[in-house]
Amino acid sequence: MAGVAPGGSGSGSDIYRGNGPRLMLPVWVFIGIFLLLPVILMAVYSFLTKEFRGGVIWDFTLAAYDQFFLNRGLFGDEPATIEWTYIGIFWRSIWQAGLATVFCLLIGFPTAWYVATRPASTRSVWLFLITIPYWVNLLIRTVSMKFLLRDTGPLNEFLMWTGLISDPLSLINTNFAVQVGLFYSYLPFMVLPIYAAVERYDFSLSEAAADLYCNNWTTLRLVILPAVKPGIVAGCILVFVPSLGAFLAPDLLGGAKTFMIGSLIEEQFKGAAGNWPFGAAAAMILLTLVMVVLLIHARVQVREDR
Amino acid sequence: MSQKNIAVDVDKVVKRYGSVTALHGVSLDIREGEFFTLLGPSGCGKTTLLRCIAGFEDVSDGRVRLMGQDITPLPAHKRPVNTVFQQYALFPHMTVLENVSFGLSRRGWTARDAEGRAKQMLKLVQLSDFAKRKPGQLSGGQQQRVALARALAPEPQVLLLDEPLSALDLKLRQAVRVELKQIQRETGIAFVFVTHDQEEALTMSDRIAVMSAGHVQQIGTPREIYEAPVNRFVADFIGETNLLEVAVRQVDGDRATVVLPGGHVVEVPAASGAKVGTGHLSVRPERMSTAPGGGDLTVLVEDHVYLGTDIQLHARLDDGAPLVVRIQNGAAATIPAPGTRLALDVEAGAARLLAD
Amino acid sequence: MAKTDIRRFAGFRATTWLCLLVLYAPLVIVAIYSFNASTSITRWGGFSLKWYVDVFSGPEAPKFRAAAINSFAIAIGAATCATIIATAAAVAMNRAGRFRGKLASLALINLPLMVPEIVTAVASLIFFITIGFKTGLLTIFVAHLVFCIPFAYLPIAARMKSVPDMFEQAAMDLYATPWEAFRLVLLPLMVPGILSGFLLAFIISLDDFLITNFVKGAGIETLPTAIFGSVKQGIKPNIMAISTLLLGVSVVLVTLSWLIGRAGQNKK
Numbered sequence: 050m051a052g053v054a055p056g057g058s059g060s061g062s063d064i065y066r067g068n069g070p071r072l073m074l075p076v077w078v079f080i081g082i083f084l085l086l087p088v089i090l091m092a093v094y095s096f097l098t099k100e101f102r103g104g105v106i107w108d109f110t111l112a113a114y115d116q117f118f119l120n121r122g123l124f125g126d127e128p129a130t131i132e133w134t135y136i137g138i139f140w141r142s143i144w145q146a147g148l149a150t151v152f153c154l155l156i157g158f159p160t161a162w163y164v165a166t167r168p169a170s171t172r173s174v175w176l177f178l179i180t181i182p183y184w185v186n187l188l189i190r191t192v193s194m195k196f197l198l199r200d201t202g203p204l205n206e207f208l209m210w211t212g213l214i215s216d217p218l219s220l221i222n223t224n225f226a227v228q229v230g231l232f233y234s235y236l237p238f239m240v241l242p243i244y245a246a247v248e249r250y251d252f253s254l255s256e257a258a259a260d261l262y263c264n265n266w267t268t269l270r271l272v273i274l275p276a277v278k279p280g281i282v283a284g285c286i287l288v289f290v291p292s293l294g295a296f297l298a299p300d301l302l303g304g305a306k307t308f309m310i311g312s313l314i315e316e317q318f319k320g321a322a323g324n325w326p327f328g329a330a331a332a333m334i335l336l337t338l339v340m341v342v343l344l345i346h347a348r349v350q351v352r353e354d355r
Numbered sequence: 356m357s358q359k360n361i362a363v364d365v366d367k368v369v370k371r372y373g374s375v376t377a378l379h380g381v382s383l384d385i386r387e388g389e390f391f392t393l394l395g396p397s398g399c400g401k402t403t404l405l406r407c408i409a410g411f412e413d414v415s416d417g418r419v420r421l422m423g424q425d426i427t428p429l430p431a432h433k434r435p436v437n438t439v440f441q442q443y444a445l446f447p448h449m450t451v452l453e454n455v456s457f458g459l460s461r462r463g464w465t466a467r468d469a470e471g472r473a474k475q476m477l478k479l480v481q482l483s484d485f486a487k488r489k490p491g492q493l494s495g496g497q498q499q500r501v502a503l504a505r506a507l508a509p510e511p512q513v514l515l516l517d518e519p520l521s522a523l524d525l526k527l528r529q530a531v532r533v534e535l536k537q538i539q540r541e542t543g544i545a546f547v548f549v550t551h552d553q554e555e556a557l558t559m560s561d562r563i564a565v566m567s568a569g570h571v572q573q574i575g576t577p578r579e580i581y582e583a584p585v586n587r588f589v590a591d592f593i594g595e596t597n598l599l600e601v602a603v604r605q606v607d608g609d610r611a612t613v614v615l616p617g618g619h620v621v622e623v624p625a626a627s628g629a630k631v632g633t634g635h636l637s638v639r640p641e642r643m644s645t646a647p648g649g650g651d652l653t654v655l656v657e658d659h660v661y662l663g664t665d666i667q668l669h670a671r672l673d674d675g676a677p678l679v680v681r682i683q684n685g686a687a688a689t690i691p692a693p694g695t696r697l698a699l700d701v702e703a704g705a706a707r708l709l710a711d
Numbered sequence: 712m713a714k715t716d717i718r719r720f721a722g723f724r725a726t727t728w729l730c731l732l733v734l735y736a737p738l739v740i741v742a743i744y745s746f747n748a749s750t751s752i753t754r755w756g757g758f759s760l761k762w763y764v765d766v767f768s769g770p771e772a773p774k775f776r777a778a779a780i781n782s783f784a785i786a787i788g789a790a791t792c793a794t795i796i797a798t799a800a801a802v803a804m805n806r807a808g809r810f811r812g813k814l815a816s817l818a819l820i821n822l823p824l825m826v827p828e829i830v831t832a833v834a835s836l837i838f839f840i841t842i843g844f845k846t847g848l849l850t851i852f853v854a855h856l857v858f859c860i861p862f863a864y865l866p867i868a869a870r871m872k873s874v875p876d877m878f879e880q881a882a883m884d885l886y887a888t889p890w891e892a893f894r895l896v897l898l899p900l901m902v903p904g905i906l907s908g909f910l911l912a913f914i915i916s917l918d919d920f921l922i923t924n925f926v927k928g929a930g931i932e933t934l935p936t937a938i939f940g941s942v943k944q945g946i947k948p949n950i951m952a953i954s955t956l957l958l959g960v961s962v963v964l965v966t967l968s969w970l971i972g973r974a975g976q977n978k979k
Contacts, residue, residue: 431883431884445881509885
């Protein structure tokens, strides 16, 4: 095909040129009105005054953020000191999400690699097996994990049967259980993008490295990991971001001591004890954190694409 | 043939993509019933021009007329021209018959009439037995013929072909050339054929437009293009040639007097636009012969390439400029050793002074 | 010395099996215990279908039946609308050349994927309450539709990118109007992408708990919210039966989408 033919096949096609805005209108209506606008409204709510039976009074104030970051004593008249309760919950969430990401990576990378290097005939079956849990209802998966980990659940019974332990371990309502839940919830999110990256990997690069005296592990470190890094980063973000705001795993597998951001926010909107502006403020802080992660990722990606 | 009416009139067509100009005011006429080829290297604008005629691209300036009617503002689906695409673009979800009758149905033919006509077209391209197959079940050559049948079925006023042979292997390509030319003659429809393959262009075309960098360099019959190129680009692009730098003493209509490297003064045919001063002379390698008694040019042989039917000599003129000479192989042919000084004669009328 | 395989790393196969074990063990155990005859959920008392009978005709059956109807109705509705909207958006992004706001539109399509679920849930609740939209089935439907759009969009856009536009150009060259080119040529070629987009959106809708829980309003339940409410009082065997049934639905749908994907690939 002659060099300058931008109308040709590829992504820059303009068969239906002029219709773009019209075709995009439903997206703007639905996502614009029912997500973008609500998020903006939520930002506004975080600056309003709380009403005691849930809801808000339209008086602008910084009270929600003040409550989040500062401690002014029981009656609000003491000198402000830093309030660690909520920062602590955020910190625990970040820590738990980070840990889950690391574990998912440790299990997910070898799995993705192994599946992607299967012969074409069996590869799709492997991929299928890895994909199924990704499609299974997250609530059901979390409930299953709760059932498995119960004091009188199958895991404890099995361990006692083997004689490894004599009394059941109490696993539920611990940070450990929440961690297992997060790991279990988002493991498929790690495997799939890494699999996609490994599948695109050009194995002649490994051969070239082997030819130049690398053993397999050196090749992994010097050649493979840099080549599939975009897939790894994507996988880490896909695990970290939802883990950070996770609700089901901490709620069903954890207890009061394992509180995470998701539960903190949820609590503000349920029942009479709620505090909508405070919940909105906490959600804003979570959203900001997530956006920072995504922006950094996007910037790094743009820089590396150049 | 030159008496016929004009089928497509491309009038000062300009095509810009942002800051890039793909076509710089191209004008040409395609006559009814002729096999017209747009020839040029990739990126020369030939495909863009074809797409402008088909209606896939809006022209930035200029007009396109079809049978005297201005079709510039018409979208592709309102232009009575059809295209054979480079990759054929046969609809993979339809049978061969459905593909061929697609255009007819869109033009309002009844299903029965369309099917009858489509079957007739499949007979023309000798694929009657394949009507119920899907395109994916056909070979490349068969797909190519279905694409042709599909484009010819609605009896377009002009058929556009975008490098239709490039996806075929060499042997098939040569067979299809003959077939294509035959179908063109039978149907009497003007074909506009885009290719970068000069051999294809020379063997099939009634006339060729040689394009480069968004300009038409020369329009003419294959013989005119090959034997009387107007400028260095055409001479160099079509076939092999030697471009000798010469001093032009005098230009008189289509004749010129030039001083060859080595001092010989000769009279040669000149392209219109040739000027006095320094010019370029095109000499085809096969139009020179050794002249034992001293000839127009003297060269030093450096190397040779054995081509079977011919022997190609790589030599240098005294001023260091390279020169390629082809001598016919035969029982009496001797290959001059490297370092041999050789006197050459240029066949009368075979050297040609170019316009730039 | 044996030739070393550049694709092999010691322990990777074991890790893969471990990964599968971790992913499947809890689900398989719950599925097994759902056939438990014993009333105590941890003691195995022999094979029985009684909890499945309980799901369909026990005291909680009406509640779960209503929740299931809501879930499937919303999933079908939201996935259908999301698929249509996503197809239009994919045409705009891949086939309509440049237009103002194209990049912003792409960002908007992806917004539901970027905003954490809990934030979407809170924002939706605040929005519906503020504009006085009564929470109920309609609010669940709208909220689901929004987050289904990007999930439907991804496979549809990927498929559209892989279909070269020469087919539509050929159609228009053969006198098809743009609408005819879309309907007769592009749409049939898009079928695998559209089906997997629909299925993905359907499952995502069926899966959602958090957002639904915020916008559902009192008295209206979907399967996940009903199960969650029930689990809060302890895991009962009938929940395991329902979970196993839903698991079956997911597996059937994934298998379906997998087979469609394979068929689509074979056609190319």
